[in-house]
Amino acid sequence: MSxxxxxxxxxxxxxxxFLGAQRARGVRGDQAGMLHSLPAYHGLYIAAAVxxxxxxxxxxxxxxxxxxxxxxxxxxxxxxEVAEQLHxxxxxxxxxxxxxxxxxxxxxxxxxxxAAAYSAASSLVYWGLNIFGVLAGAAVIFWGLxxxxxxxxxxxxxxxxxxxxxxxxxxxxxxxxxxIVLSVVFEAMHFFSKVSPIDFLFGLQWSPQTAMRADQVGSxxxxxxxPLIAGTLLITVIAMLVAGPLGLFSAIYMAxxxxxxxxSVVKPILEILAGIPTVVLGFFxxxxxxxxxxxxxxxxxxxxxSESALAAGLVMGMMIIPFVSSLSDDVINxxxxxxxxxxxxxxxxxSETIKKVVLPAALPGIVxxxxxxxxxxxxxxxxxxxxxxxxxxxxFNPLAAVxxxxxxxxxxxxxxxxxxxxxxxxxxxxxxxxxxxxxxxxYIALKIVQKYRExxx
Numbered sequence: 001m002s003x004x005x006x007x008x009x010x011x012x013x014x015x016x017x018f019l020g021a022q023r024a025r026g027v028r029g030d031q032a033g034m035l036h037s038l039p040a041y042h043g044l045y046i047a048a049a050v051x052x053x054x055x056x057x058x059x060x061x062x063x064x065x066x067x068x069x070x071x072x073x074x075x076x077x078x079x080x081e082v083a084e085q086l087h088x089x090x091x092x093x094x095x096x097x098x099x100x101x102x103x104x105x106x107x108x109x110x111x112x113x114x115a116a117a118y119s120a121a122s123s124l125v126y127w128g129l130n131i132f133g134v135l136a137g138a139a140v141i142f143w144g145l146x147x148x149x150x151x152x153x154x155x156x157x158x159x160x161x162x163x164x165x166x167x168x169x170x171x172x173x174x175x176x177x178x179x180i181v182l183s184v185v186f187e188a189m190h191f192f193s194k195v196s197p198i199d200f201l202f203g204l205q206w207s208p209q210t211a212m213r214a215d216q217v218g219s220x221x222x223x224x225x226x227p228l229i230a231g232t233l234l235i236t237v238i239a240m241l242v243a244g245p246l247g248l249f250s251a252i253y254m255a256x257x258x259x260x261x262x263x264s265v266v267k268p269i270l271e272i273l274a275g276i277p278t279v280v281l282g283f284f285x286x287x288x289x290x291x292x293x294x295x296x297x298x299x300x301x302x303x304x305x306s307e308s309a310l311a312a313g314l315v316m317g318m319m320i321i322p323f324v325s326s327l328s329d330d331v332i333n334x335x336x337x338x339x340x341x342x343x344x345x346x347x348x349x350x351s352e353t354i355k356k357v358v359l360p361a362a363l364p365g366i367v368x369x370x371x372x373x374x375x376x377x378x379x380x381x382x383x384x385x386x387x388x389x390x391x392x393x394x395x396f397n398p399l400a401a402v403x404x405x406x407x408x409x410x411x412x413x414x415x416x417x418x419x420x421x422x423x424x425x426x427x428x429x430x431x432x433x434x435x436x437x438x439x440x441x442x443y444i445a446l447k448i449v450q451k452y453r454e455x456x457x
Contacts, residue, residue: 002058002062004126004130005054005058005129005130005133008054008130008133008134008137009050009051009054009055009058009133009137012050012054012134012137012138012141013047013050013051013054013137014047015141016043016046016047016049016050016137016140016141016144017043017044017046017047018043019043019046019141019145020039020042020043020044020045020046020047020141020144020145020148021039021040021042021043022039022043023042023145023148024037024038024039024042024043024148024154025039027148027149027150034150035150035152036150036151036152036153036154036155037152037153037154037155037156038155041154041155041158042148042152042154044154044158045144045152045154045157045158045161046140046141046144046145048157048158048161049140049143049144050137050140050141050144052161053136053137053140054133054136054137057129057132057133057136058129058133061129061132062129065125065128065129068121068125069118069121069122069125070092070118072117072118072120072121073091073092073095073114073115073117073118073121074088074091074092074114075114075117076110076111076113076114076117077091077110077114091114094107094111095111095114095115095118096118098111098112098115099115099118099119181435183428184428184431184432184435185432187425187428187429188425188428188429188431188432190425190428191422191425191426191428191429192429194422194425195223195422195426195429199223199224200223200224200225200426200429201225201226201433202224202226203222203223203224203225203226204224204226204227204394205222205224205227205392205394206222206223206224206225206226206227206228206392206408207222207392208222208223208408208412208422208423208426209423223422223426223429225405225429225430225433226394227392227393227394227402227403228392228403228404228405228408228430229405229433230394230395230396230402231309231388231392231393231402231403231404232378232404232405232406234309234313234395234396234398234402235309235312235313235316235377235384235388235402235404236313236374236377236378237313238309238310238312238313238314238316238317238398239313239314239316239317239319239320239373239377240317240320240370240373240374240377241313241317242313242314242316242317242318242321243317243318243319243320243321243323243324243373243377244324244370244373246317246321246324246325247320247321247322247323247324247325247328247369247373248324248325248328248366250266250270250321250325250329251324251325251326251328251329251332252328252332252354252359254266254267254325254329255329255332255333256332256350256354256358267326267329270321270322270325270326271322271325271326273318273319273321273322274319274322274323274326276319278319278380278381278382278383279382279386281315281316281318281319281382281383282315282382282383282385282386282387283386284315285311285312285314285315285383285386285387286307286311286386286387289311289314289315289387290306290307290308290311290387293308293310293311293314293399294306294308297399302399303399304399305389305399305400305401306401307387307388307389307391307401308387308388308398308399308400308401309388309397309398309399309400309401309402310398310399311387311388312383312384312387312388313398315383315387316377316380316383316384317377319376319380319383320373320376320377323369323372323373323376324369324370324373327365327366327368327369327372328362328365328366328369330365331362331364331365331366331368331369332358332359332362332365332366334362334365335357335358335361335362336361339357339358339361340353340357340358342357343356343357363448364448364449367445367448367449368445368449371441371442371444371445374441375438375441378404378405378406378434378437378438379406379434379438380404380406381404381406381407381410384403384404384406384407385407385410388401388402388403388404388407389401389402389403390403390407390408390411391403392408405430405433405434406434408427408430409427409430409431409434412424412426412427412430413427
């Protein structure tokens with residue numbers, strides 16, 4: 001239904017645009033006065049009106065139509081048979097399977113009657129919504145054509161429409177963010193009603209497995225987040241020790257030393273790293289880097305785990321090099337050439353100019369690039385799962401197996417889960433901690449940017 005309706009809407013919007021523009025050209029030719037707006041704006045004015053009306057009809061009518069179709073289909077059953085939501089969903093699925101011809105077994109007479117009622121209601125709603133949309137769109141076109149005069153401020157009207165669309169888009173983005181935060185906060189509060197926040201934030205053991213019966217081992221679980229924070233920080237530090245210097249030095253080279261020909265080749269190759277799927281990098285870490293580190297450690301008599309934080313951190317550092325290098329390169333290129341020329345005029349060398357002038361001037365952008373890379377490293381999951389393991393060990397030994405917050409969130413929400421147990425709800429508490437951690441990084445970056453931007457603006 002929606003596909004046909006949107007096709008009709010697109011056709012009417014285009015028709016409104018061309019008819020409006022043609023009508024405006026005719027008005028301009030018939031009357032001595034000049035049009036306030038170009039003919040194209042008159043067409044856009046009518047097209048925007050058609051789009052608005054038909055979208056309102058769909059947004060309001062589609063849910064009502066769906067509710068009507070479902071109620072007609074389920075009306076063939078006894079109310080007691082579809083009183084519970086689970087039974088309603090099962091009955092509706094059987095109706096849809098029977099209509100699609102994939103129902104297994106012999107359908108009952110009641111199910112056949114329900115399928116017939118559902119199909120008839122669907123057909124009625126399909127034609128009704130499409131016809132109503134066509135009539136409404138055509139009415140808006142005729143209304144708009146009648147309003148086209150030399151005095152019509154079509155451009156102002158269309159720009160006001162665009163402003164409202166942008167405002168609505170911003171509102172949707174803000175409401176989506178608020179909804180995500182509230183959903184995480186409410187579930188986290190539910191978790192903290194079962195587990196003490198003190199034990200969660202300062203506990204030294206993470207074992208969220210809970211048993212079905214109280215007499216089973218581990219029935220209470222252990223939800224101390226400190227081992228997860230330690231593992232997350234350890235892998236992130238290793239990754240940034242790799243990506244930070246390599247990314248920044250490569251950005252300096254490409255921006256200040258490389259010729260245009262070399263830059264045009266090196267920069268795209270370097271940015272290819274950002275497009276490699278993380279699961280591929282995880283395979284590389286697990287099958288190549290981790291065995292090399294283990295063999296190297298054993299040759300020196302070190303006890304290296306088959307899955308280590310060092311292997312995950314090194315490969316993760318490779319992954320986030322483009323985040324540092326590309327953004328830093330753009331920021332360094334944005335530094336005004338007049339600052340460099342002034343430094344050269346004072347007798348400074350190229351390297352001194354870079355250290356004393358270019359990098360301080362570009363520091364806010366470089367800090368932002370580093371914060372983005374850190375956030376990307378904190379949120380990475382697949383590389384850690386495949387190269388660092390799932391063991392929640394409280395250690396800062398890079399040769400040991402560790403896990404991170406995001407890996408545990410993924411593990412806790414795999415498979416069928418009940419969202420009234422502490423084990424599943426702990427994933428939302430971990431997400432809340434991760435949210436505040438990222439928020440703190442953004443706040444620090446903002447303060448640094450504000451401090452140095454005042455100096456170099």
